Amino acid sequence: MKLAIDAMGGDNAPEEIVKGSVQAAERYPDLELALVGDEPRIKQLLGSGSSRNIEIVHTTEIISADDEPVRAVRRKKDASMTVAARMVKEGLADGFVSAGNTGALMAAGLLIIGRIEGIERPALASVWPTFDGRGVLVLDVGANMDAEPLHLLQYAAMGNLYARYVLSVDKPRVGLLNVGTEPGKGNALAKAAYPMLEGKDFHFVGNVESREILNGVCDVVVCDGFVGNVMLKLIEGVGLGMFDALKEVFMAGTVSKLAALALKPGLKQFKKKFDYAEYGGAPLLGVNGVCIKAHGSSKARAFEMAIHQGRQFLHHGVLDQIRMGAKGDESR
């Protein structure tokens, strides 16, 4: 099992990326990692204690957060992300992990690695913290803006496999995002998708409302990439805004500062519940290779978790199962 690592992508690259990779390499001796990026810098970060299951692939370019994704992937042939994706395409790696530009990762997955035969559109799937601590997998969160009913069915099938084998959920409950729980609710897309999701070989629990998603009513939620992306960013915005507003309350005076101090351990626990680092990266499902997006601000621990997800993905042969499922769709 070999994963190509985009060592130059993300806010804390390459330091934290290399550190997280070393941690993962130590934890999983069966895993080989190819750190793709600026060799002298990576070598320096690895120091003398480099692991036997880490190699370096030298590249000279970087795709930044501001780069226009498709153009960057097409033009920057020697960027760390482009090279990592090409290694997957050429069979030199089984998958790649990057904390870099999300749009570029999706473009690299689609344009360089390509889709699994029979999968109409890849979907970016993201694990969100829930108040019960289990987490929920939501897809698509932005790969495909205008989804059709068949796309949602394929998201559901792929999300089910990912939740089962990578997130170790026994019998994932798959829900359709909607504005009400009754069948027949929603926009044209949701109305058409609902009957297609029934009676398939995953556990469809019907419509779920956004209000309930974070309460653990299901393990997998499918929606189009526009809505998924809007929800993802809204939760981020509400969460951050509330933390800031709370901080103001705590910092208002001496008494409240002391009080906040007393609450610190509990609040830390509280914040940890919503820490993306505990939940790892977002897989781009439906491309012909493992492709994991780690959060842009990933530190070593978060990046290690993203690599862990990539390993689980490979270990359980999830790709082959998606391929088989997609063939089933075609022969129907």
Add this chain to the structure above:
Amino acid sequence: MKLAIDAMGGDNAPEEIVKGSVQAAERYPDLELALVGDEPRIKQLLGSGSSRNIEIVHTTEIISADDEPVRAVRRKKDASMTVAARMVKEGLADGFVSAGNTGALMAAGLLIIGRIEGIERPALASVWPTFDGRGVLVLDVGANMDAEPLHLLQYAAMGNLYARYVLSVDKPRVGLLNVGTEPGKGNALAKAAYPMLEGKDFHFVGNVESREILNGVCDVVVCDGFVGNVMLKLIEGVGLGMFDALKEVFMAGTVSKLAALALKPGLKQFKKKFDYAEYGGAPLLGVNGVCIKAHGSSKARAFEMAIHQGRQFLHHGVLDQIRMGAKGDESR
């Protein structure tokens, strides 16, 4: 100016509805209120101190939260909400306010009162608290699931007028909900709507991301009713869930209980910032009469605010302005 009040709609009806109505009637002597509902109960609640600008219209039926909206509006001819809407249609009132079943209110608006000529689809507009305390008007939050670009343009024009005259925002900044700020981003709807929103007689500020909506980047946000409803419920879910999780932190032990006590005034202030009661009701824009949905759990103060919005709506002739704008759309 006369408003019909659905005295029987909402979790706290008729008590809080009547109380809020009396408060509004006292505050605004120029306003006439028709309390529509069970006359004996309303009379009892009004007591002897009833205002001279309040009358009662007796009805025998109630549309409950569980009623299927369209069917209920069609069949329950003597329900308080249906009668209130019919008073608007027949010119016996200039508008109606209800804290009852949202779907039924939209159905009553559309089926009984009807659309303004030239307005393709009514939109439910909702004021959300923002972290800067100004609030933002979002529409559509659920009246029309599958919007077309022209609908978004009409939402923008109506939202602009409502923000200006009812919410007293000087020169409302109107944004298009999208997954990125650059023009050309988004799904087919957003891409097609963007150029239509440019150069109109409102201040269009371009695409806005969901993450930024609650930070006060604009005063009015337009989106289709599916996405708007999903956002509305997601914010509710995240907010409630975070408050509950915080409560757990506060109640964890004696020290944290004491600490929470010390923080209480600040936290109260914090919670008030996000209190819908301060922000009032949601207008159904585009129907041929004032039509305001108060929050289902409205107490007297929140309901009074919803009536206040209805009054502002009438006072500034917003309906006529929407009518004129819609004619402009047609003659283009």
